[in-house]
Amino acid sequence: MNYSYNPSAISQNNADIEEAKETLEILYDINQILNCGLDRQQLSVLISLCENGINPEALAAVVKELRKEAAALKVIQNNSQN
Numbered sequence: 001m002n003y004s005y006n007p008s009a010i011s012q013n014n015a016d017i018e019e020a021k022e023t024l025e026i027l028y029d030i031n032q033i034l035n036c037g038l039d040r041q042q043l044s045v046l047i048s049l050c051e052n053g054i055n056p057e058a059l060a061a062v063v064k065e066l067r068k069e070a071a072a073l074k075v076i077q078n079n080s081q082n
Contacts, residue, residue: 024044031038038046046063050056 024040024047027047028038028040028043031043046059049059
């Protein structure tokens with residue numbers, strides 16, 4: 001294999017990384033304003049899933065269902081501790 005140093009490719013890659021970080025920060029700010037309750041890592045995973053073809057509406061439905069299940073489990077745990 002012949003690997004060569006390509007400064008323009010590295011520069012473009014760095015620009016793409018910075019753009020992705022900026023986009024994540026903007027979406028995180030929107031998430032905070034809308035009080036969605038997602039941290040940066042969760043938001044990053046959801047964005048990645050959407051970029052890989054997962055239907056955003058279906059993904060939102062799954063997140064809502066998981067939150068309902070987590071809340072129900074929390075109630076059960078609290079009741080069993082009392």
